[in-house]
Each structure stands twice: as structure tokens, then as C-alpha cells.
Amino acid sequence: MIDRTHDAGRRSFVASATGHADFPIQNLPLGIFSAAGGARRAGVAIGDMILDLAAALEAGLLSGVAAEAVAATGDGTLNGLFALGAAPRQALRAQVADLLAEGADAQAPLLHNSGNCTLHLPARIGDYTDFFAGIQHATNVGALFRPDNPLLPNYKHVPIGYHGRASSIVPSGTALRRPNGQRKPAAEAEPSFGPSRNLDYELELGIWIGPGNALGEPIPIGQAAGHIAGYGLLNDWSARDIQGWEYQPLGPFLAKNFGSTLSPWVITPEAMAPFRVAQPARPEGDPKPMDYLWDEADQAGGALGLELEVWLTVPGAEPFRLSQGDAQGLYWTPAQMVAHHACGGCNLQPGDLFGTGTISTATGYGSLLEITQGGRKPLALPSGATRRFLEDGDTITLRARARREGFAGIGFGDCTGTILAMT
Incomplete structure (x- = not known):
């Protein structure tokens, strides 16, 4: 999947793209934006600018399946583009790379300053599933409540997950109110109702689903990566005190459904091609995944080589880095999550979203609960x-x-959210 679009020597006529920490010309993430007073349109981030894909299509600058991919975004979402799969997405990437290349500055009128635009959720999210694939986080949290048995017996056999609430997922920059709910700390004899007193963040990756599968037809592990349209950052905020009281026996409810924050740009599998790494080897004694979860190619290059950071800004102070880690804390690959989700015949759909679960490593925790x-x-x-x-x-x-x-570094863009008081 590595081709000329990944060439570290490529430059864009967009000056801010050169050396950009997140969006050099080698990235080209997809998103949905609107200019002041305008409708939602598909775009590509390039430096501090956004290429208007709909305008490029209208100008006749895109052809073939790349043009079909952009035409599929006419409803102001990426769902239709996701449904088309890899080939149109790859063709679009190649043509956009040429449109934005050094010397192609005739395309400058197609650009918008991102600071003057509103970024929206990239797709209409039909369903949202949150996994629990960060083994260090699962171990750390388990040790707080079960010191002698941090991981439950099923953890290393099955990708644990639960179905979350899609309607309250919001794009980066959206403020969220502290949720109300029932709370019962161990020191209190009776539960009480009110705002969460133990509100936390959770550092996760988001996985966007592309082409779906028919109801009753599992997705084989060897084909699962082809059903992934891209990646993002996800903060699955958690009201720990509410969750501690409500989660038995069915799992999270109000502690999670008040909001999750998602980065607005979809980092495509093509952009991540140079940064795929082997899934970390399981410690001796851990069970080998069952056949429906095991694929040699996925183990050899199905994980993501990503550095992850969490920053906290309190009122009146400079940002403070809470943690610095990497995505190697995931016990299951994205493809394994897809294959497991569909193994019973569940029909995934374009625009569905997975969360990986909180990612912690020995050098960086993914939540205040652990810190x-x-x-x-x-x-x-x-x-x-x-x-x-x-x-x-x-x-x-x-x-x-x-x-x-040997490759230009890329980033995901910030995933930011502020907590407001419940009114």
C-alpha cells in the first residue's frame, strides 16, 4: 500500500503543509466541514487549510472512481464514500495528492482556511461499540478493585466490548456538561442523585467502518481490515462514581451515554500504511486467539505505530501533559475487533464507529482513574x-x-473537550 503519495520528498504548494505536525501532503485525511454560512461539504486537511472536494468535483478536477467517491458525499457525510471501499478512496488520495502538489497553486481557490471553518462529525454514526482492548488499562483498573485477580478469565480469549450510545458522540471542540446520576461511594450507606463527582477522560482510538456485511454473514479475519475506512482519536468520558453503582450486572449506562468526543478528521488506512507494525507478541502462557481471530498477516502488520499524548488545561493555567504512551497497549488488533463483532452475524454498516477501549502503557496512563x-x-x-x-x-x-x-510523520489532529457544570 506504500506508493508515491507517501514519498517524504513530496511538497505541497500550501506553505503551512511543509513540516506540519499533523497534516503534511503525505496524510490527506478526510472530513466534513462548513465555511461561514455554507452547507456541509467533504474536505481534505492540508496544513492549516482545507481542500473543498465538492468544489474540486464541480471544477472537473476529479475523474473516474475518485469522482464517484466525492459524489457519494453529496449528503454532507462520508457514509457513502465509506461504503465504496478501498479502491475509490485510494484513487481519490492519488488525485488529491496531485492537486495539492508543489506547482499546482492554480487550485488555491479551492482552499479554505481551517480556522474560519466549522468541523463536523465525519459520518452519520449508526451504531457505536466500545471495546476494552487496552490490556494495561484493564489490568490497572482491575487491580484497584480485585488486587488478587485483576483480569477476568475471559479477557485474553475474547475481545470484550459493549454497545454504546451514538447520538451523544460530538466533534472535537464541543463542550460537554457534567452528567447527573445515582452515586454510592463505599463510605455512604445509601445512594444519592446528583452531578458526577469522579468524572474522568479515556484515551482511545476510534475505528471507522467502511463497507458493511449482510445480516447473518460473518466477516473473516483475513478480510476484516478491508472493512475499516479509517481512524481517529476518541475520548470516551467516564463518570466513575455513577458507573461504579450502576454497571452491575449489565455494564455502563448513564456513566457513558452523556457524551464522547471524536477527532473530526478520518486518517485513512492508506495514510497509515507506512506506520503499520506487528502486533506485540503475547506473553508466554497466554492463549493463542481462536482461529476466527487469527491471521498471520494481521499479526505481522495489523497494529498501529502511534505515539499518544493526553494534555490537561485547568482554568488560568498552561496546558500540562498528563501522559505519553503509544498504541502498543492494545491486546487486540482493529481487524480482530471487526471479525469478532461480526462473527455472530451482526451486520456492520458504513459509518459505524468502534472505540478501542482505554489505552495505557508502562510510560503513560489513559485515565485519571489510573494516575x-x-x-x-x-x-x-x-x-x-x-x-x-x-x-x-x-x-x-x-x-x-x-x-x-524515511517517511514524513503525520498526526490525527487534536481531540479536545471541556467540561461544563450541569445546569
Whole structure:
């Protein structure tokens, strides 16, 4: 999948793209934007600008299946483009790379300054599933509540997940209100109702589904990667105190459905091609995945080589980096999640979204629950403030970057959300 669009020597006529931390010409992520007073349109991020794909189509600058891909976004979403699969997406990438190349500045009128645009959710999300694939996070959290048995017996056999709420997923930059719910700390005899007192973030990757499958027809593991349209950053906010009281026996409910924050740009599988890495080898004694979850090619290159960061900004202070880790904390590959989700015949659809589950590593935790050991050891910030969990006015920013020698590094763009008080 590595081709001329990945050439580290390629340059764009868009000056801000050269050396851009997230969106050089080698990335070309897809998204939905609107200019002031305008309708939602498909676009490609390039440096600090956005290429208007609909305008490029109208100008006759796209042809063949690439033109069909953009025409499929006429409803202001990427669902139709996702449904077409890899070939049209790859053709679009190749043609857009040429439109934005150094010397092609005649296309400048097709660009919008991203600072003057509104970014929307890339697709209409039909269903949202959150996995629990970050083994270090699962172990850390399990140890808080079950010190002698952190991981339950099924964890290393089956990709654990639950069905979440799609309607409350919002794009980066959207503020969310602290949720109400029932809470019952161990020190209180009876439950009470009110705003969450232990609100937390969760560092996850989002996985966008492309072509779906018919009801009753599983997706073989060897074909599962072809059903992935791209990736993003996901903050699946969690009200820990509400969840601790409500989750037995059926799992998260109000603790999760008040909101999740998603980065607005879809980083395509093609952009990630140079940054695919082998899935970390399982420790000796761990069970080998069952046949329906095992594919040699997926094990050899189905994981994502990503550096991950979490930043906290409290009112009146400079941003503070809470953690720095990588995506190697995932025990299951994206393809394994797809194959498992569909193994019973569940019909995935274009625009469905998966969350990987919280990603923690030995060098970086993906939640305050882990950083503060359940709130028992408050975090001291350089400003002099402390945090057990998030307070009103706090802002969390997630970042992801991919680097490899010989290739231009790319990023996912910020995934940012601020917590407001419940009114």
C-alpha cells in the first residue's frame, strides 16, 4: 500500500503543509466541514487549510472512481464514500495528492482556511461499540478493585466490548456538561442523585467502518481490515462514581451515554500504511486467539505505530501533559475487533464507529482513574492545583502522531473537550 503519495520528498504548494505536525501532503485525511454560512461539504486537511472536494468535483478536477467517491458525499457525510471501499478512496488520495502538489497553486481557490471553518462529525454514526482492548488499562483498573485477580478469565480469549450510545458522540471542540446520576461511594450507606463527582477522560482510538456485511454473514479475519475506512482519536468520558453503582450486572449506562468526543478528521488506512507494525507478541502462557481471530498477516502488520499524548488545561493555567504512551497497549488488533463483532452475524454498516477501549502503557496512563489510583492520590499540577478527577472548566486534549524513519510523520489532529457544570 506504500506508493508515491507517501514519498517524504513530496511538497505541497500550501506553505503551512511543509513540516506540519499533523497534516503534511503525505496524510490527506478526510472530513466534513462548513465555511461561514455554507452547507456541509467533504474536505481534505492540508496544513492549516482545507481542500473543498465538492468544489474540486464541480471544477472537473476529479475523474473516474475518485469522482464517484466525492459524489457519494453529496449528503454532507462520508457514509457513502465509506461504503465504496478501498479502491475509490485510494484513487481519490492519488488525485488529491496531485492537486495539492508543489506547482499546482492554480487550485488555491479551492482552499479554505481551517480556522474560519466549522468541523463536523465525519459520518452519520449508526451504531457505536466500545471495546476494552487496552490490556494495561484493564489490568490497572482491575487491580484497584480485585488486587488478587485483576483480569477476568475471559479477557485474553475474547475481545470484550459493549454497545454504546451514538447520538451523544460530538466533534472535537464541543463542550460537554457534567452528567447527573445515582452515586454510592463505599463510605455512604445509601445512594444519592446528583452531578458526577469522579468524572474522568479515556484515551482511545476510534475505528471507522467502511463497507458493511449482510445480516447473518460473518466477516473473516483475513478480510476484516478491508472493512475499516479509517481512524481517529476518541475520548470516551467516564463518570466513575455513577458507573461504579450502576454497571452491575449489565455494564455502563448513564456513566457513558452523556457524551464522547471524536477527532473530526478520518486518517485513512492508506495514510497509515507506512506506520503499520506487528502486533506485540503475547506473553508466554497466554492463549493463542481462536482461529476466527487469527491471521498471520494481521499479526505481522495489523497494529498501529502511534505515539499518544493526553494534555490537561485547568482554568488560568498552561496546558500540562498528563501522559505519553503509544498504541502498543492494545491486546487486540482493529481487524480482530471487526471479525469478532461480526462473527455472530451482526451486520456492520458504513459509518459505524468502534472505540478501542482505554489505552495505557508502562510510560503513560489513559485515565485519571489510573494516575490518581482511584482518586486516592491526587495529582499535583505545576499551577499549584490538584486533581483527583476532572473539575468544571477543565479541558482535555488527546493527540496522536505516527513517525518512521524515511517517511514524513503525520498526526490525527487534536481531540479536545471541556467540561461544563450541569445546569
